[in-house]
């Protein structure tokens with residue numbers, strides 16, 4: 001019945017900024033360690049299916065077409081598609097990780113409330129959560145990279161830069177969505193709407209399967225605001241070695257700007273919600 | 277320390293004119309509190325009195341709307357993380373991670389305090405023993421009963437060796453045995469020098485544990501003192517309880533009102549506050565009162581509470 005009397009340790013200093021953020025990442029990793037299978041399966045299986053359906057199935061149809069060759073710059077459709085799907089998969093994984101799990105951590109699991117009762121601040125928690133999502137994107141991107149290598153769709157080390165660009169693209173979207181999710185009080189239809197009216201159209205019309213120049217002129221501006229289009233241009237350009245410096249700077253600048261805005265909004269929203 | 281000039285003292289928590297507003301609603305309406313090192317300090321009050329709102333301000337998770345507040349000699353608005361690092365918090369509603377094991381809940385939480393892995397492991401083992409959950413350490417959290425989760429929350433709050441613990445209704449939902457186990461644990465913490473702030477709806481808990489308490493109602497403190505002081509000040513030495521068949525109690529309060537200092541009518545019984553309960557009972561019998569049962573007892577905090585808030589806690 002009797003436990004040992006408790007001992008009392010010396011006071012320890014509060015963790016400094018990044019150390020605190022890393023502890024948040026560690027906490028999320030502890031959860032993931034037990035639940036990684038489902039996450040890996042979904043984030044690799046989905047692009048894999050797309051790769052098989054479009055890259056191989058559809059690709060075998062159009063690889064002989066002269067017009068298609070013009071659009072892809074002369075490479076096989078599978079090679080053309082693979083780096084773009086890397087970006088798509090980053091955005092899709094980001095969408096899942098940045099929606100329900102965030103609201104749930106506020107509302108149902110209430111783990112954020114527990115974390116901010118410790119020395120961790122809401123701002124550090126926000127950055128830690130985003131850092132964790134970035135790690136998830138790096139991991140699933142790496143797994144996907146292995147798959148496309150097996151398919152023979154990799155042309156050279158440029159694909160490593162494509163990997164980085166895909167993660168950046170995913171995070172530019174993720175940070176905005178996390179801020180949005182943190183502002184939701186009820187599940188409502190908000191997430192369904194996001195998936196239906198943002199993620200899906202973005203996937204279809206961001207130049208993944210065909211260049212956006214093929215789109216009607218009036219909808220092309222929609223692609224320009226889509227982080228996925230910028231990510232796709234970067235990832236594909238890097239993988240195929242066709243990236244031009246000025247264009248790259250523009251795409252990068254846009255994604256970084258979105259990311260900075262998203263991170264600030266997320267930090268602000270976490271602080272508002274966790275200090276009521 | 278900014279803002280601390282002039283209020284240097286032994287009090288771990290010092291509040292002056294403390295207020296909390298949610299939009300236009302004011303949940304805490306200007307309260308003064310001093311909690312001294314080593315004591316057990318209680319918050320009593322009906323639902324919505326502002327106990328949790330106050331404790332969340334002390335826990336440095338909810339910023340104050342107005343007034344002064346110092347916790348461990350620091351200002352929560354300035355030194356929140358430093359203060360939180362030395363607190364142990366048991367929130368009213370459990371917020372354990374339901375998707376982790378019992379042990380991982382402690383490990384993960386301890387790391388947020390900047391503890392090393394080894395220190396967290398050792399401390400977690402010690403704490404699981406302390407709350408008697410060692411044999412459940414590797415179970416997923418869902419498999420724990422409500423009372424076990426409560427015990428784990430308390431273990432978790434101790435992971436960082438807190439100097440000050442804030443326990444918001446720590447024993448709500450526990451069976452009597454688990455409550456007594458917990459009281460024993462809290463008492464031992466007090467003996468080791470930990471200062472405890474507890475809110476509760478259980479008067480016996482408050483009487484057993486608290487050195488000093490405040491009764492809150494409507495966001496204000498309506499009384500303050502030790503349980504004995506409060507009973508002496510707001511109640512009589514004894515209480516006579518008379519139970520009547522349903523529907524038959526009407527009229528009696530008027531008939532009997534001059535026999536006692538105070539008469540309180542509850543849905544199922546009549547309480548007569550008097551120094552000598554037996555004498556009052558005899559006098560009541562002489563007036564023809566025919567209750568189905570009678571009881572003479574000593575006054576308790578329950579009676580103080582009833583007097584101050586007009587509400588009974590036992591429903």
Ligand SMILES: Nc1ncnc2c1ncn2[C@@H]1O[C@H](COP(=O)(O)OP(=O)(O)OP(=O)(O)O)[C@@H](O)[C@H]1O
Nearest residue numbers: 276298303321322323324325326327328329330368
């Ligand atoms: N986040 C919030 N937003 C708006 N109102 C709130 C919020 N938190 C508490 N309140 C209100 O403040 C008042 C005091 O609530 P509080 O939780 O402090 O009461 P309490 O004394 O702890 O009650 P209980 O015994 O039921 O736990 C209540 O009227 C409650 O509705």
Ligand SMILES: [Mg+2]
Nearest residue numbers: 327328368444
């Ligand atoms: Mg409460």
